[in-house]
Amino acid sequence: MQLRRRCRTSYQIYTRRRSGLFPRSPYKYSKLRASEIRLLELRRTHPLAKLSIRLLATPSPSIKFYEALSYTWGDPTMNHSLPIEGYSLLTTKNAFEALHALAPHWGKRLVWIDSICINQGDDVEKGRQVALMGEIYKQATRTVSWLGGSSNADFAFLQLRRLKRLLAGNHDIKAITRMVEKSSLGPDNVHHWHAVSELLAHPYWSRVWIVQEVAVSRTVDILYGTHCVPLSSVTDIINRLWRAPETDTLLERPWQLGTLEKGMLSNYGNMRAIFEFRRLFQQGQFPPLHGAVQATLLFKATDPRDKIYAFCNIAREPAAAALDPDYTISAQEAFTRFTKRYIQSNFRKLILEAGLAQDRQLPDLPSWVPDFSSTDDLLPPMARTGLHLKDHYAASGGEAISIGIDLSKIIRVQGVYVDQIDFLTSHSIERSLNPMSADYVAPALNAWHEEAIALATAKIPLKYRCGDESRRRAFIRTLIADRDGYGSEAPAVYYRKYYKDWCKYLRTAAEERVELDNNNASDSEEGEHLESARYFSSAVLRVAQIRKFATTTGGFMAIVPKEARVGDIICVLFGMEVPFVLRPVSVEAGEEQTHLLIGWCYCHGIMMGECLETGQASQTFVLR
Numbered sequence: 160m161q162l163r164r165r166c167r168t169s170y171q172i173y174t175r176r177r178s179g180l181f182p183r184s185p186y187k188y189s190k191l192r193a194s195e196i197r198l199l200e201l202r203r204t205h206p207l208a209k210l211s212i213r214l215l216a217t218p219s220p221s222i223k224f225y226e227a228l229s230y231t232w233g234d235p236t237m238n239h240s241l242p243i244e245g246y247s248l249l250t251t252k253n254a255f256e257a258l259h260a261l262a263p264h265w266g267k268r269l270v271w272i273d274s275i276c277i278n279q280g281d282d283v284e285k286g287r288q289v290a291l292m293g294e295i296y297k298q299a300t301r302t303v304s305w306l307g308g309s310s311n312a313d314f315a316f317l318q319l320r321r322l323k324r325l326l327a328g329n330h331d332i333k334a335i336t337r338m339v340e341k342s343s344l345g346p347d348n349v350h351h352w353h354a355v356s357e358l359l360a361h362p363y364w365s366r367v368w369i370v371q372e373v374a375v376s377r378t379v380d381i382l383y384g385t386h387c388v389p390l391s392s393v394t395d396i397i398n399r400l401w402r403a404p405e406t407d408t409l410l411e412r413p414w415q416l417g418t419l420e421k422g423m424l425s426n427y428g429n430m431r432a433i434f435e436f437r438r439l440f441q442q443g444q445f446p447p448l449h450g451a452v453q454a455t456l457l458f459k460a461t462d463p464r465d466k467i468y469a470f471c472n473i474a475r476e477p478a479a480a481a482l483d484p485d486y487t488i489s490a491q492e493a494f495t496r497f498t499k500r501y502i503q504s505n506f507r508k509l510i511l512e513a514g515l516a517q518d519r520q521l522p523d524l525p526s527w528v529p530d531f532s533s534t535d536d537l538l539p540p541m542a543r544t545g546l547h548l549k550d551h552y553a554a555s556g557g558e559a560i561s562i563g564i565d566l567s568k569i570i571r572v573q574g575v576y577v578d579q580i581d582f583l584t585s586h587s588i589e590r591s592l593n594p595m596s597a598d599y600v601a602p603a604l605n606a607w608h609e610e611a612i613a614l615a616t617a618k619i620p621l622k623y624r625c626g627d628e629s630r631r632r633a634f635i636r637t638l639i640a641d642r643d644g645y646g647s648e649a650p651a652v653y654y655r656k657y658y659k660d661w662c663k664y665l666r667t668a669a670e671e672r673v674e675l676d677n678n679n680a681s682d683s684e685e686g687e688h689l690e691s692a693r694y695f696s697s698a699v700l701r702v703a704q705i706r707k708f709a710t711t712t713g714g715f716m717a718i719v720p721k722e723a724r725v726g727d728i729i730c731v732l733f734g735m736e737v738p739f740v741l742r743p744v745s746v747e748a749g750e751e752q753t754h755l756l757i758g759w760c761y762c763h764g765i766m767m768g769e770c771l772e773t774g775q776a777s778q779t780f781v782l783r
Contacts, residue, residue, distance in 0.1 A: 186214075186246035188278040193287065194218055196295060197276040198225055201258065202267040210262050212243045214276070215269075219291060219298070225269035227299035229372040229379075230257050230306075231362050232274060232461050241275070250275055257305040260382060271295055273368075282486035289484040292368075293375050293472040302376035304390065306363050312384025314354035321351075323396050356423045358383065359397070364426040364433070367458035367469045370451070374436040375473060394434050397427070429458060440473070448474035448482070449501045452531060453508060463490035463521065463532035467497050490532060491524050498528045499564055506560050506734055514739075516705075516720030516758030525568045526756040527782040552736040556768030560734030569753065569783045574732040575775050577765055578711035580725055580740070582618055584610040587707050587721035588700070601668035604699075608665065611638070611708035618710040624764060633763055637708070637716040640761040644697030653695060660688045661695035702761060715765070720758040728754075729762050730780060731770060738762050741780060753781045 191197065200213040232251055239255035240247045254274045261270055277288045296302055309315075363369065373379055379390035432454050439446060446454075451470040460466050468484040482500060485493070502509050512529035519530040561573035586607040615634045623633035635654045643649045702718055709717045717729060719740050727742045738761075741754040 184246050186243050186248040189216065191216055191284060196271070196288065196291060199258070199270045199272060199275060200267055201262045201270060203263055203265045206264040210259070212241055214243055219294060224300055225271055226261070227296045227302045227372070227376065228257055228261065228270055228272040229302050229304045229369050231366050235461055248275065253307065256307065260305060261303060271299065285486045286484040289468055290472050293371060296372050297375040299376065301378040301380060302372060304363065304379055304381045306361050306381060306383040309357065309384045311354035311357050312386050314351045315358040316386055316388065318351040318355045319393065319396050359423040359426055364429050365457065365459050367455055367460045367466055370433055370436050370455055370458065371469055371473050373433050374440040397430060425457065446474055449505050456531065464493045466531040467493060491521050494531055495525060495528050495568060502564070502570065503562065506562060510735065511759060514756045514758035516722045525783060527570055552766045553768050554731045554738050554766050555733050555735050556771045558733040558771065569781055572732050572780050572782060573777050574730050574780055575770055575777055577729040577731060577738060577762060577770055578713040578715050580709050580719065580723060580727045580729065581712045582614055582710045583723060583725060584614060584708045586610055587705055588703050601665060605665050614708060614710055615716060619714055619716060624714045633716060637718060637761065637763040639698035640702040640718060641766065642698065644694060644701055646701070649698065653698065657691045657695040660692040664689060664692040715762050717760050717762040719760040723757055727757060729760060731765065732780070738765060744783065751781060753783045756782050
């Protein structure tokens, strides 16, 4: 078996080298008719013969026996030459190697691959062909997910088979632990765990196009190294591994040894999305376009426009049909058109994803349009919103969404002005992949807290502006956005005991320059105090990541995005459960006042619709 795989690898290297021996004139694409596609014909007369390649134009429905390739583009540089009918077509390294991995030893094979079968230099053709991709993968006899060559592929699949056998039995945790130590984590098996991590952290699982390619395909096989296995053989093990109660036991030791990559964890969420889309499609269910885009925010695309276009032809709804892939427009224009089309029906979700506080890669994008091209896998903390949640906020009360869309790049939203920010802390807290882990340097958190105390003491009266609440209680509630570490309404113990214990241990951790969780209790009473400090810490970190403490001219306390500035305003937009920070844009005399959307905030005393109960008049906020 090992010898056969080595020979197969050597053979692929030999054929790849042979194909690029002779220089040729550049290949020129012929025009396609509206319903036509191109297929690559790979042919060999004998195993040692040079690979012969032809591009065939054919009506899409008439071809019944071809395979579709699903892969990552990788380095987009076109520096590998494919000989096609006496000419040379430059392509990427990954496409070049993938084709040679699929090429037959003799005979012919028809293959569809996007980077070659679509003329990448013709944006009009590209838009038409992208609209057909759902049907192309659906009609293919099988889809091959090519993950590339790897010397660790043997170890990865061996370890997956071990895990499958281990999880198939009815063992208790202690038995699992003993079996793991004996069979999966011995000194000679650390490499096996690293191989599994490399497979699951592969960039393939974060590529946005594979969602569609895998979802609509009849059969999907994974080609990794010299192994070709059904997709289901991998997905079944992965789903079982993450859902099993033994997961922590299985993964704890490899994680401590540093053999598991962080990318493996983030990719698991992507893999779940891929498998769920495939399950829905096989049942004849089609996701709404905006739902598909939102569920795949952490996926990546070589072309930012593909974060939307990758789903246009599998989302079954009238709005999606009207949003045909158009590669003649910029990514900014594509995102703006998408948002305009969906903002009336999905205002809450889109506005929460937009704003200058979000990670933004594209310049000149309207502030109310989300930047779907963001590759940031550490998202800002989300607001406690959603009517299905028990303790959701309700800043706008029962007011309905009121929004107007202009032909230009502005929208008009009805709401209520609250106040203007007049002071901010200079510190903000860095983000973490898991805020519940309290994985933050205590000195930074302590500095943020002490600066917030000084600001509140200097600017806020002893009695807070809303009712009979004391400044201290209002301050503590602001720090945690009035919710515990799990998002539920915080009980009174958070404002007394938990906060007191947190302050004590935070100062100690800051002085010793360690994390709060590294404080070890010496007795049961001290352990109780430390536990309450950790509860409060998790509540703070849930809301305070990349945010600052602020006060307003009217005496409100707030937690705002770190991008907020003095002079920005806080307002409540009708239909939204949380307030927002807006930035007034300087205008000439007589011009209409416009604003930039910064992001959502917590403003203590208005989160449950209090500002609407005063009868304050609404106004129109023009967002640009």
